[in-house]
Amino acid sequence: MNLSFWLNGVYRHDEVEPDTMLLDFLRDKGCYSIKCGCETSNCGLCTVLMDGKPILSCSTLALRAEGKKIVTMEGMQKEAEEFGTFLADEGAEQCGFCNPGFIMNIFAMENELEDPTEEDIKEYLAGNLCRCSGFVGQTRSILKYLQYKKTKKREEAEK
Amino acid sequence: MLKIKSYVKVNSIAEAYELNQKKSACVLGGMIWLKMGNRNVSTAIDLSGLGLDTVQELEDEYVIGCMTTLRDLEMDKSLNTFTQGAIRESLRHIVGVQFRNCTTVGGSIFGRYGFSDVLSMFLAMDTWVDLYQAGRIPLAEFVKMKKDRDILQSVIVKKTPLKTVYLSQRNTETDFPVLTCAASLIGEQPRTIIGARPGCAMVVEDREDLLYGFTEMSKKEKAEAVRKFSEYAAANVPVGSNMRGSKEYRRLLTEVLTRRAWEALGGIKE
Ligand SMILES: Cc1cc2nc3c(=O)[nH]c(=O)nc-3n(C[C@H](O)[C@H](O)[C@H](O)COP(=O)(O)OP(=O)(O)OC[C@H]3O[C@@H](n4cnc5c(N)ncnc54)[C@H](O)[C@@H]3O)c2cc1C
Ligand code: FES
Ligand code: FES
Numbered sequence: 001m002n003l004s005f006w007l008n009g010v011y012r013h014d015e016v017e018p019d020t021m022l023l024d025f026l027r028d029k030g031c032y033s034i035k036c037g038c039e040t041s042n043c044g045l046c047t048v049l050m051d052g053k054p055i056l057s058c059s060t061l062a063l064r065a066e067g068k069k070i071v072t073m074e075g076m077q078k079e080a081e082e083f084g085t086f087l088a089d090e091g092a093e094q095c096g097f098c099n100p101g102f103i104m105n106i107f108a109m110e111n112e113l114e115d116p117t118e119e120d121i122k123e124y125l126a127g128n129l130c131r132c133s134g135f136v137g138q139t140r141s142i143l144k145y146l147q148y149k150k151t152k153k154r155e156e157a158e159k
Numbered sequence: 160m161l162k163i164k165s166y167v168k169v170n171s172i173a174e175a176y177e178l179n180q181k182k183s184a185c186v187l188g189g190m191i192w193l194k195m196g197n198r199n200v201s202t203a204i205d206l207s208g209l210g211l212d213t214v215q216e217l218e219d220e221y222v223i224g225c226m227t228t229l230r231d232l233e234m235d236k237s238l239n240t241f242t243q244g245a246i247r248e249s250l251r252h253i254v255g256v257q258f259r260n261c262t263t264v265g266g267s268i269f270g271r272y273g274f275s276d277v278l279s280m281f282l283a284m285d286t287w288v289d290l291y292q293a294g295r296i297p298l299a300e301f302v303k304m305k306k307d308r309d310i311l312q313s314v315i316v317k318k319t320p321l322k323t324v325y326l327s328q329r330n331t332e333t334d335f336p337v338l339t340c341a342a343s344l345i346g347e348q349p350r351t352i353i354g355a356r357p358g359c360a361m362v363v364e365d366r367e368d369l370l371y372g373f374t375e376m377s378k379k380e381k382a383e384a385v386r387k388f389s390e391y392a393a394a395n396v397p398v399g400s401n402m403r404g405s406k407e408y409r410r411l412l413t414e415v416l417t418r419r420a421w422e423a424l425g426g427i428k429e
Contacts, residue, residue, distance in 0.1 A: 047257050055260050127255010
């Protein structure tokens with residue numbers, strides 16, 4: 001079947017089988033940041049943004065992307081690198097397998113929540129599982145990253 | 160694995176209903192549950208082009224389209240004001256934000272899952288389902304009906320004055336609940352729901368009228384009525400065992416959550 005949608009800012013037309021999942025389809029198009037970490041829609045590793053909202057690409061038919069804007073980490077390299085340094089500085093990264101889904105959900109949270117508290121952050125990221133850590137380093141890195149973004153925004157506004 | 164032969168994004172509910180009469184056809188909600196099963200689907204029926212994905216507030220009711228996501232429901236300001244935040248409380252522990260951006264109200268209610276927080280919460284309100292063929296039916300009746308091939312168009316919540324509290328017990332965050340409990344006063348009418356028993360959520364019939372006249376009671380009378388009613392609920396709600404908890408544990412939880420919910424509702428304790 002025909003599928004037309006935006007992938008990381010580029011409008012494209014593709015052919016897709018009715019039962020192809022978005023995860024498989026996007027990996028096939030070279031978006032290898034997206035991974036499958038579970039069979040039960042529980043781990044959040046496959047998170048992509050659909051029209052700005054985080055969704056599970058493992059459980060969404062590719063055809064549901066029709067006319068939508070899909071963003072994967074490949075489309076947010078600069079932002080991901082920026083946040084990545086905060087993760088690394090806090091020693092929050094162990095094997096790193098959970099990072100792509102986790103980082104995409106952080107970007108979604110940034111868009112959706114204004115000034116989230118630690119509690120808000122934990123709630124928003126509850127659907128991103130990490131098998132290596134206890135989320136302490138991650139939470140620290142997010143708090144510092146958000147503070148940095150806030151300061152940067154304020155400084156830019158003052159210029 | 161879910162295998163789909165053909166996929167139709169329908170233009171009307173009538174078209175969806177027609178296509179769905181074939182046993183091998185299947186209506187798609189958010190697909191999160193469907194995706195877990197092994198199934199060969201001849202025609203997957205997608206309702207996402209029908210504009211049924213919003214919460215509409217009318218003068219005397221809320222009309223919640225079947226394709227409304229659980230996340231949109233959780234974030235709906237008006238519904239949360241109406242339920243004093245109980246809607247959000249019932250949904251926010253379900254897996255994660257991404258998951259709730261996929262799952263739909265239609266799939267959650269039509270599925271009538273035993274563990275469902277969604278069903279437990281809606282049963283605690285004056286809720287009706289609007290089915291294409293069968294029309295409007297109270298949710299409490301729909302829960303008992305056998306699954307058929309009708310299409311759930313929307314879920315309707317009547318704006319009867321409501322005070323409600325929602326509680327759930329989980330072994331760990333994001334897991335299925337071990338027990339759910341919702342208490343509400345619909346107008347003056349007390350209603351208690353116990354779900355994840357692990358059977359389907361049910362209304363606890365107050366056959367001894369222990370909560371009768373609850374709003375008129377003094378604080379002391381309320382506390383006594385709540386104590387008696389929680390014991391009554393624990394003795395009368397059928398519960399069972401599964402991998403998440405034993406029958407005995409669920410019986411204890413029934414008493415504790417019922418008491419806490421009614422204490423909160425009656426302003427006895429926060
Ligand atoms: C791993 C996991 C954990 C979960 N944890 C919880 C939890 O803690 N609490 C909780 O309350 N729920 C939980 N759920 C259930 C979830 O919240 C949804 O209720 C469930 O996935 C169904 O919603 P859906 O949109 O995915 O429906 P689908 O999977 O798309 O559909 C479910 C069924 O409903 C039918 N259907 C869908 N829409 C309609 C319609 N409009 N008319 C007629 N039939 C329709 C479909 O044909 C299918 O049979 C969990 C599910 C999973 C997979
Ligand atoms: S792969 Fe685990 S939630 Fe999608
Ligand atoms: S760092 Fe290994 S899974 Fe998260």
